[in-house]
Amino acid sequence: MSDVFLELSHITKYYPGVKALNDVSVELKKGEVHALVGENGAGKSTLIKILAGAVEPNGGEIILNGKHYEKMTPQSAKELGVEVIYQEFNLMPSLSVAENIFCGSYMGNGVIISRKKMEQEAERILRDMGLFISPGVLVKNLSVAYMQVVEIAKAISRNAEILVMDEPTAPLTNAEVEILFQVIGRLKEKGVTIIYISHRLNEIFQIADRITVLRDGNKIASHNTVDVSRKQLIYEMVGREITETYPTRNNSVGETILQLKNVTGNGVRNISFEVHKGEILGLAGLVGAGRTETIRMLFGADPKVSGQFLLNGKEISPKSPKEAVEHGILLIPEDRKRQGVILNLPIYMNITLPILPKISKFTVINKKLEKKMVDQQQAALRIKTPTLQQLVKNLSGGNQQKVVLAKWLVCQGQVLIFDEPTRGIDVGAKQEIYGLMNELCEQGMAIIMISSEMEEVIGMSDRIVVLSEGIQTAVLDRADFNQETILHHASGHH
Amino acid sequence: MKEKIITHIQKYMVIVILIVLMIFFSILAPNFFAVNNFFTILRQVSMIGILSVGGAFIMISGGIDLSLGVQMGLSGIIAAKLMVNYGVPIAAACMLGLLATTLVGFLNGVIITTTNMQPLIATLGMMNIVKGINYIITDGLPIYGIPSRITVLGQGHIGPVPVPSIVMVITFCLGGFLLNKTYLGRYFYALGSNEEAARLTGLNTKKIRIFAYTIGGVLGGIAGLVLMARVNSAQPMSGWGNEMDVITACVVGGVSAAGGEGKMSGVIAGVLIMGVLSNGMAVLGLGEYHQVVVKGVVLILAVGFDCMQRIWGAKVKRIEV
Numbered sequence: 001m002s003d004v005f006l007e008l009s010h011i012t013k014y015y016p017g018v019k020a021l022n023d024v025s026v027e028l029k030k031g032e033v034h035a036l037v038g039e040n041g042a043g044k045s046t047l048i049k050i051l052a053g054a055v056e057p058n059g060g061e062i063i064l065n066g067k068h069y070e071k072m073t074p075q076s077a078k079e080l081g082v083e084v085i086y087q088e089f090n091l092m093p094s095l096s097v098a099e100n101i102f103c104g105s106y107m108g109n110g111v112i113i114s115r116k117k118m119e120q121e122a123e124r125i126l127r128d129m130g131l132f133i134s135p136g137v138l139v140k141n142l143s144v145a146y147m148q149v150v151e152i153a154k155a156i157s158r159n160a161e162i163l164v165m166d167e168p169t170a171p172l173t174n175a176e177v178e179i180l181f182q183v184i185g186r187l188k189e190k191g192v193t194i195i196y197i198s199h200r201l202n203e204i205f206q207i208a209d210r211i212t213v214l215r216d217g218n219k220i221a222s223h224n225t226v227d228v229s230r231k232q233l234i235y236e237m238v239g240r241e242i243t244e245t246y247p248t249r250n251n252s253v254g255e256t257i258l259q260l261k262n263v264t265g266n267g268v269r270n271i272s273f274e275v276h277k278g279e280i281l282g283l284a285g286l287v288g289a290g291r292t293e294t295i296r297m298l299f300g301a302d303p304k305v306s307g308q309f310l311l312n313g314k315e316i317s318p319k320s321p322k323e324a325v326e327h328g329i330l331l332i333p334e335d336r337k338r339q340g341v342i343l344n345l346p347i348y349m350n351i352t353l354p355i356l357p358k359i360s361k362f363t364v365i366n367k368k369l370e371k372k373m374v375d376q377q378q379a380a381l382r383i384k385t386p387t388l389q390q391l392v393k394n395l396s397g398g399n400q401q402k403v404v405l406a407k408w409l410v411c412q413g414q415v416l417i418f419d420e421p422t423r424g425i426d427v428g429a430k431q432e433i434y435g436l437m438n439e440l441c442e443q444g445m446a447i448i449m450i451s452s453e454m455e456e457v458i459g460m461s462d463r464i465v466v467l468s469e470g471i472q473t474a475v476l477d478r479a480d481f482n483q484e485t486i487l488h489h490a491s492g493h494h
Numbered sequence: 495m496k497e498k499i500i501t502h503i504q505k506y507m508v509i510v511i512l513i514v515l516m517i518f519f520s521i522l523a524p525n526f527f528a529v530n531n532f533f534t535i536l537r538q539v540s541m542i543g544i545l546s547v548g549g550a551f552i553m554i555s556g557g558i559d560l561s562l563g564v565q566m567g568l569s570g571i572i573a574a575k576l577m578v579n580y581g582v583p584i585a586a587a588c589m590l591g592l593l594a595t596t597l598v599g600f601l602n603g604v605i606i607t608t609t610n611m612q613p614l615i616a617t618l619g620m621m622n623i624v625k626g627i628n629y630i631i632t633d634g635l636p637i638y639g640i641p642s643r644i645t646v647l648g649q650g651h652i653g654p655v656p657v658p659s660i661v662m663v664i665t666f667c668l669g670g671f672l673l674n675k676t677y678l679g680r681y682f683y684a685l686g687s688n689e690e691a692a693r694l695t696g697l698n699t700k701k702i703r704i705f706a707y708t709i710g711g712v713l714g715g716i717a718g719l720v721l722m723a724r725v726n727s728a729q730p731m732s733g734w735g736n737e738m739d740v741i742t743a744c745v746v747g748g749v750s751a752a753g754g755e756g757k758m759s760g761v762i763a764g765v766l767i768m769g770v771l772s773n774g775m776a777v778l779g780l781g782e783y784h785q786v787v788v789k790g791v792v793l794i795l796a797v798g799f800d801c802m803q804r805i806w807g808a809k810v811k812r813i814e815v
Contacts, residue, residue: 321694322697325695326696331694333694338688338690338691341688341691342692344687344754345683345684353692356681357677360677364676
């Protein structure tokens with residue numbers, strides 16, 4: 001092919017005991033959006049790191065614009081126009097949009113920075129991307145979607161020719177994803193080649209021109225998006241047939257266990273809904289709609305101003321997570337690594353952390369009992385690890401999520417809150433998490449689930465409460481579930 | 495694989511350093527390698543050893559305490575003043591001295607948890623407050639005339655073993671027990687590793703942090719009483735700078751300056767390394783001033799190693815993707 005712009009040719013990378021990439025070749029054309037898909041551990045990130053110069057390959061070469069390179073360094077990759085936008089943003093929150101965009105290459109005369117010139121130039125770049133953000137605004141005041149846009153603008157200002165996006169939509173809501181896709185469209189027109197990594201197949205079918213599938217360090221196939229079906233793609237990614245439908249459950253919805261009455265505070269107003277035993281209540285809405293904020297008040301992490309929480313008919317007002325946990329209200333937070341698990345402690349210590357006083361005598365931990373409880377949870381949740389002494393940071397996202405779940409299951413709570421339960425978790429592990437949620441539900445646990453993935457909310461919930469800008473706009477029963485209705489309410493219509 | 499090697503290096507590094515130092519001094523100073531000298535070292539490190547247990551709790555739970563040194567001065571000064579000038583019975587005077595440092599530790603914890611202040615700054619302030627109080631109580635002059643019954647605590651022997659060292663060993667044992675066997679120790683690790691996750695797991699993180707500083711105060715008080723008994727007086731400037739010895743001993747022993755990591759066995763090794771260093775240099779004829787420089791170098795080396803090991807660790811982790 002003559003129009004191949006970048007070729008990763010026969011790339012091989014070994015780590016002691018692990019074959020991260022095995023003779024992987026990918027060709028990219030100028031101005032295309034090329035999706036890289038595969039489960040966690042498939043080698044996507046390693047491939048990207050080799051392209052960006054963060055990792056040296058053991059074999060193969062990179063051919064860019066007809067020139068052959070054995071390897072890249074972070075500097076040479078930047079000089080050649082390769083820019084990567086990672087999941088964690090590299091922005092300085094207390095500097096302005098313009099200052100962030102030109103970070104490292106401030107404009108001006110000598111050591112004196114010309115703020116005006118920088119802001120004008122930033123505005124031009126943003127306008128080219130089809131966006132109007134005032135370049136003087138501080139980055140910390142932007143929403144996540146716009147922060148991402150600033151990251152992209154930063155890359156563009158350095159004349160990026162190849163832009164790698166690693167799970168760019170993970171923190172975005174549907175509306176924000178549209179903004180991103182518009183930007184990607186503009187970049188394509190300008191001839192920027194985009195490598196797009198995502199777990200969300202819908203998006204990939206919407207945005208990608210071509211798709212390359214990796215599995216266990218091998219390239220399985222490259223397709224034109226129009227030539228491949230979703231089912232085939234999943235089959236190639238996982239290596240086996242997998243049902244992508246949401247698993248069914250046999251739950252019987254019982255009596256009301258938790259009631260919110262006109263809860264106000266923390267940016268939300270007059271939230272009222274009920275949760276029953278044995279049901280999954282979905283909380284839908286855009287980012288900033290107040291879902292997490294409502295839940296944090298219920299969990300005692302933030303104070304409420306007015307309104308009531310009734311648990312089994314009795315009013316409770318948890319003032320700290322500790323009190324919420326004592327009431328049996330348990331939260332599986334959105335940011336697993338920072339809020340859910342303690343990465344540097346072993347699995348078993350994470351699991352028994354909330355109940356230590358109960359398995360101790362005179363503060364001395366009964367280690368036999370502890371081991372028994374932890375073993376039980378490992379078996380029940382199928383946590384995959386050679387030993388429970390393993391540090392949690394060495395586990396995959398799915399297994400980390402199971403550790404958080406195990407931590408709460410030993411507490412025997414009444415209401416389990418999942419905030420974005422499957423974020424950053426691959427297809428196979430997702431199914432397992434859904435299965436576990438269903439099992440819990442069947443056993444009579446009340447579950448509240450916040451999710452920004454529309455399909456997940458629809459597929460898993462018994463009822464859905466929709467919030468928009470801090471106000472509750474709808475409570476929907478299963479019969480009324482459909483994407484349009486939910487979006488309609490999520491964008492502020494009652 | 496690489497991570498394993500790093501953890502192995504880290505695990506035995508302190509022991510290797512200790513042995514290398516001992517061989518080094520034994521060759522250079524012939525009178526270093528003697529049973530008597532070893533007991534001397536044990537006695538010399540006793541106070542820092544006791545303090546380091548408190549320092550380790552605080553650092554493992556993600557804090558730091560610069561006031562530990564002068565806390566040691568405070569308990570001795572209060573006890574001595576009460577005994578000598580007011581004729582208060584020994585036991586009561588000691589209890590009051592202990593109570594004072596416990597209160598100082600408690601205040602450290604309360605100030606840090608309620609204002610969310612950097613522990614470094616909060617305890618720096620507290621260090622100066624206590625320094626001042628020590629001056630005020632003593633009027634800048636040493637208090638002599640400590641009843642001889644209490645001096646056993648600092649100068650006595652049981653068999654060949656100095657009493658202060660016995661107190662230190664008991665403190666080590668209790669400290670190790672608390673860290674490994676009780677949930678309080680588990681809480682320290684959880685808090686130091688990830689305070690937010692610990693809080694969202696339902697732990698009362700403020701209470702745990704206050705507890706760590708309070709125990710630090712208790713141990714500071716005990717170390718102070720031993721020191722007073724050992725030098726037979728209460729000095730207005732006693733304990734000055736010892737917080738640095740404590741932090742160095744802890745970090746050398748593998749307690750992470752970033753919190754969440756550390757073992758009592760490491761702390762013991764760290765304390766011994768510091769003791770061997772001081773003693774060895776003294777035997778070689780290097781004065782106090784040179785020792786201060788060497789201790790500073792050791793602190794930077796130890797923290798540097800800890801930080802670099804973190805970078806290596808992160809690299810290993812990033813590779814795993």
